[in-house]
Amino acid sequence: MTHAPDFDEMIDRHRTHSVKWDCMEEIYGVSPDEGIAMWVADMDFRPPACVQQALEGMTRHGVYGYWGDEGPYRAAIAWWMRERHGWEVAPEWIFTTHGLVNGTALCVDAFTAPGDGVVLMTPVYHAFARVIRAAGRQVVECPLALVDGRYEMDFEAWDAQMDGTAKMLILCSPHNPGGRVWSEDELRAVAAFCQRHGLVLISDEIHHDLVMPGQRHHAFPTVCPEQPVAMLTATTKSFNIAGTHSGNVIIADPDLRAKFAARMAALGISPNSFGIAMATAAYSPEGAAWIDALNAYLDGNRQIFDAGVNAIPGLRSMPLEATYLAWVDFAGTGMTREEFTERVEQGAKIAANHGPSFGLGGESFLRFNIATPRARVEEAVARLQAAFGDLQ
Numbered sequence: 001m002t003h004a005p006d007f008d009e010m011i012d013r014h015r016t017h018s019v020k021w022d023c024m025e026e027i028y029g030v031s032p033d034e035g036i037a038m039w040v041a042d043m044d045f046r047p048p049a050c051v052q053q054a055l056e057g058m059t060r061h062g063v064y065g066y067w068g069d070e071g072p073y074r075a076a077i078a079w080w081m082r083e084r085h086g087w088e089v090a091p092e093w094i095f096t097t098h099g100l101v102n103g104t105a106l107c108v109d110a111f112t113a114p115g116d117g118v119v120l121m122t123p124v125y126h127a128f129a130r131v132i133r134a135a136g137r138q139v140v141e142c143p144l145a146l147v148d149g150r151y152e153m154d155f156e157a158w159d160a161q162m163d164g165t166a167k168m169l170i171l172c173s174p175h176n177p178g179g180r181v182w183s184e185d186e187l188r189a190v191a192a193f194c195q196r197h198g199l200v201l202i203s204d205e206i207h208h209d210l211v212m213p214g215q216r217h218h219a220f221p222t223v224c225p226e227q228p229v230a231m232l233t234a235t236t237k238s239f240n241i242a243g244t245h246s247g248n249v250i251i252a253d254p255d256l257r258a259k260f261a262a263r264m265a266a267l268g269i270s271p272n273s274f275g276i277a278m279a280t281a282a283y284s285p286e287g288a289a290w291i292d293a294l295n296a297y298l299d300g301n302r303q304i305f306d307a308g309v310n311a312i313p314g315l316r317s318m319p320l321e322a323t324y325l326a327w328v329d330f331a332g333t334g335m336t337r338e339e340f341t342e343r344v345e346q347g348a349k350i351a352a353n354h355g356p357s358f359g360l361g362g363e364s365f366l367r368f369n370i371a372t373p374r375a376r377v378e379e380a381v382a383r384l385q386a387a388f389g390d391l392q
Contacts, residue, residue, distance in 0.1 A: 005290055007045050007297045008373050013037075020369075028351040035349040036372075036380050041176070041325060043240040043371035047282065048290035051239055054281035055274065067273040070096075076283035077248060081233075084288065085208065085219040093250050093257065095264055096271035100206050100232045100247035104170065105131040107230050107249065110263040111200040111256070112137055117166035119199060121153065122359030125176045128204075129359060140166045143360045144178070149316055149329075151178040153186055155193055162197045169199040174207045174217055174322030177358055177367045181215045181321040184223045191227040200256070201229045206247070209238040209291050211322040212299050221252060228253035230260065235279040238291060240371075246275030298324050301370045301377045308381030313391045315384075324371035328352075331364035333391065341366065347387035350380055 013021045014032050020040035021032050028039070046052065058064070074091040081087040097103040104127070108118060114136040120128055122141045129139045142158040144151040171190055174181050182190075194201045203220040211217045220229050234247040251257040281287070302320050309317045309326070314333035317326050330340040337356070344350050344366060355365030370377055 003049070005045070005048065005293055007294070008375065009046075010373055010375070011044060011046065013044065024351040028345050030345055030349055030351045035351060036376060036383070037351050038368045038370070038372070038380060039351045039353045041237070041323075041369055042242050043324065043369075044373060044376070045240055045294070045371065047239045047241055047278075048287050050281045050284055050286040050290075051241060051278050054277045058274065058277055064273065067271070067276055070276065073276045073280045076280045077233075077250075080283035080288075081219070081250075084291075085217070085222070087219040087222050089250055090252070093252050095249045095251070095260060096276070097247045097249055097264075097269065098271075099236065099242070099245040100204060100234050101127045101131060102245070102269075103232050103247045103249045104128060104202065104204065105135065106260065106263055106267075106269070107170075107200075107202045107232075108132055108135050108137060108168065110260045111202075111230075112167045115165075116168070119158075119166050119169040120359060121172070121175075123177060123355065123362035123365070124170075124172050124358055125204070126353075126357040126359075128170050128172075138165065139359075141360045146361065149318060151175065151180050151318075153182075153189060155189055158193065159196070164197075166197065166199060168202060169194055170202045170204060171220070172204050173220065174205075174211065176207060176323055177325050177327040177353070177362075177365070178318055179320040179323050179325060179327060181211060181217050184218055187218060187220055187223045191224040194227065201227060202232065203229050204232040206232060206234050206237045207323045208233065209295075210298070210324060211295060212302065212320060213295065215321045217322060228256050230256055235282045239278075239282045239287065241275075241278050241282070244272070244275035244278055246271060246279055297374075298371060301372075301374055302326070304374065305368070305370050305377055305381060308378075309384060312385055312388045315388065324369060326368040326370055327365055328368060329365050333388070337363060343387045344384070348380070348383035350383060 020037045024037050025031050078089045081089045117138045117140040118132045119140045132139050145154040208217045231250040236242040306317045309315050316329045353367035355362030
């Protein structure tokens, strides 16, 4: 019998080698004994029971040798993409990497050369820029337009920026940190932009399962099947198993696939058995039911967080369509970044990601992770209201 998940359970993650909880004092000056960790994008929830059971089965057996036969694993991925995203995936399209930051880095390595530009629609997930620069490529920042408190793509401005040096575009869909679910028309416009400027398209869709009720994510190949694309997906974000460092790069186009396969082979990359077993278990009907319950719970957290934050004069939480990452603009306070950040970290005792790390457009923002028990979200809201109480 499958029991309903208890997302309200407070699980103590202190002293468990959790980056999110055990490193926040060093980075933010917020003690885990009294602070709230709302920065790193993992959840404070256990994964579905089917995932835990798969891991327990491995430990009971007790022999951890080389993994063989990826057939069930690839079939589970194909089933999930078909059933949850309407996308038919052939098993031979699937490459497994050590997480999607690694997958992104491999795409940069396979499809560009040192000195090439890589386009990012900023503000966007900070690891993209980090791996691009580390690979000796250039980050080309194309700022999103902030229209009525919501991000929109600005192709007219971006076309004017292109000078022929950019060779790749990395799309974040759904968008992190803005929480946008891109429309079909927007995705078609991305494809046209890539065609105009000869850009290889990478679509990072790691948050594609984490969509608020009433919203619908569109897997890029279902909208633009004619556009060659390297798709990045994973169980890690959806099911809170990021520690497995497993991700999938899925490539239908034979030319892109051959180039990527060559780099994978040259670097000797192969998956770990724990990631394969846990992903296979997650991509199942039980995993699907867990995701549905999770999204309903996250929607409740979103409503509480947004209502509380938006009640503070000068603060605005961007409408969250997907992900569990609230993007809060402090520009209306008139404070400097140092001033509002100090109030959050030292006043409210909350560790949240600093906006500038996401690139142009993030200067007045902080990113808050709301994938935590509801009582903690309520406590965070109360602390923020107290820290900015003089603005009431």
